[in-house]
Amino acid sequence: MSQFHLKGFLTSLTMVAGLATVSAQAExxxxxxxxxxxxxxxxxxxxxxxxxxxxxxxxxxxxxxxxxxxxxxxxxxxxxxxxxxxxxxxxxxxxxxxxxxxxxxxxxxxxxxxxxxxxxxxxxxxxxxxxxxxxxxxARAETIINEVKASIAETQATSENWAKRPTVVFFLAPPSASGAGRAGGKGTRSSELIHLAGGKNAVDDFENFQPMSIESLIQVNPDVIFVGVSDSHGASPQSVEAMKKLPGLAGVTAVRTGAVYGVPMDDLSFGPRLGEAVNRWHAHLAESAK
CATH class of the missing domain: 3.40.50.1980 (Nitrogenase molybdenum iron protein domain)
Structure with a gap:
């Protein structure tokens, strides 16, 4: 190859490399x-x-x-x-x-x-x-998938040794002295998360999120109560504490044993941190599974 053609070839390579760099930067x-x-x-x-x-x-x-x-x-x-x-x-x-x-x-x-x-x-x-x-x-996606599945599998292996599966009610908004709460029924993310964590949804006789009165909660009498807490679109820690003090709920197992927990609302996102959410709920349930 002549010196002229070699120089032209190298120039072309440089241009192609430059275009590739620009393309990568744009991407x-x-x-x-x-x-x-x-x-x-x-x-x-x-x-x-x-x-x-x-x-x-x-x-x-x-x-x-x-x-x-x-x-x-x-x-x-x-x-x-x-x-x-x-x-x-x-x-x-x-x-x-x-x-x-x-x-x-x-x-x-x-x-x-x-x-x-x-x-x-x-x-x-x-x-x-x-x-x-x-x-x-x-490749990174597969790594995350494997980590999530391994974490959940480890958690579920622990719950297999429990004496019972605790019954759970999850509230988007807890009941209060002024009205009913909103509980997660069958088919909700909260119901699936309860199952993954080793518990049993105590209100699987209805679907989606439905109003639940204090009287209904007393009748269901769950072992554990979870309330979704968030600064933007969930309950406040104060409303969770207020629910615990409602006179009518004093005899409910979850209230009587102190098994009422505020959990991050974004546990329900079912994103890459799902393994962490399952582990968090599992740790709370373990106290009531003994």
Whole structure:
């Protein structure tokens, strides 16, 4: 090869390398909007948190999300609000609503990853794999999946030695002197989390979250009561303490034995920290399983 052609060849290689670098930089600077706690936690866990430009109100972890613009609440999303952030990618779950907004977003040209409804370990696995593949982080996604499954398996192995499975009621909002609480029935994330942690949902005779009066709680008489606590969309620690002191509940097993616990509301996100949530609930249940 002549010196002239060699110089031209090397110049071409330099240009190609430069274009590849620019492409890689553009890819790393893409704008991501996440909607839903699980979707947000997945993106951050996969190392792409610096690309997230907006989240929804149910996204409370990690702490950095509190500094980002909000596009509303996952169950009541405005497509215009999402698109106003000029996203290159939207990561969300099938929990997004209302139906009209979901339909409109599915018709948009912006790439969207629709993770499954986050309510099972299997749904988390699928979400991690889909987002991992899109972000080029499949290996990291598999590592997280294996860690979560190993943690849950270890926890469940311990609960197999329990004398009984404690009965549990989970409240989004606890009952008070002025009214009923909202308890998680069959098919809820709280019910699945109770099961994973080794307990039994004491109110599996209804679905979703339903009002539950003090009288009903007395009748069910659970071994353990969990209340979701959060600064933004959960109960306060003060409301949990107030419930414990309600005269009518003094005879309920959970109240009488001190097995009433405030738990982080985002335990229900069913994101990459699911193993930690299962472990936390399991530790509380273990006291009532003896």
């Amino acid at each position: 790393s600077q893409s704008r991501i909007v996440t909607v839903g706690g699980a979707a947000t936690e997945i993106v951050f866990a996969l190392g792409a948190g610096d690309q997230v430009v907006a989240v929804d109100l149910s996204s409370t972890y990690p702490a950095e999300v509190h500094e980002l613009p909000s596009v509303g609440y996952i169950r009541n999303i405005s497509p215009e609000g999402v698109l106003s952030m000029r996203p290159d990618l939207v990561v969300t779950t099938e929990s997004l609503g209302p139906p009209a907004a979901k339909k409109m977003l599915k018709q948009m040209s912006v790439p969207i990853i629709w993770c499954p409804e986050p309510n099972t370990v299997e749904a988390l696995e699928t979400g991690l794999r889909e987002v991992g593949a899109k972000l080029g982080e499949s």
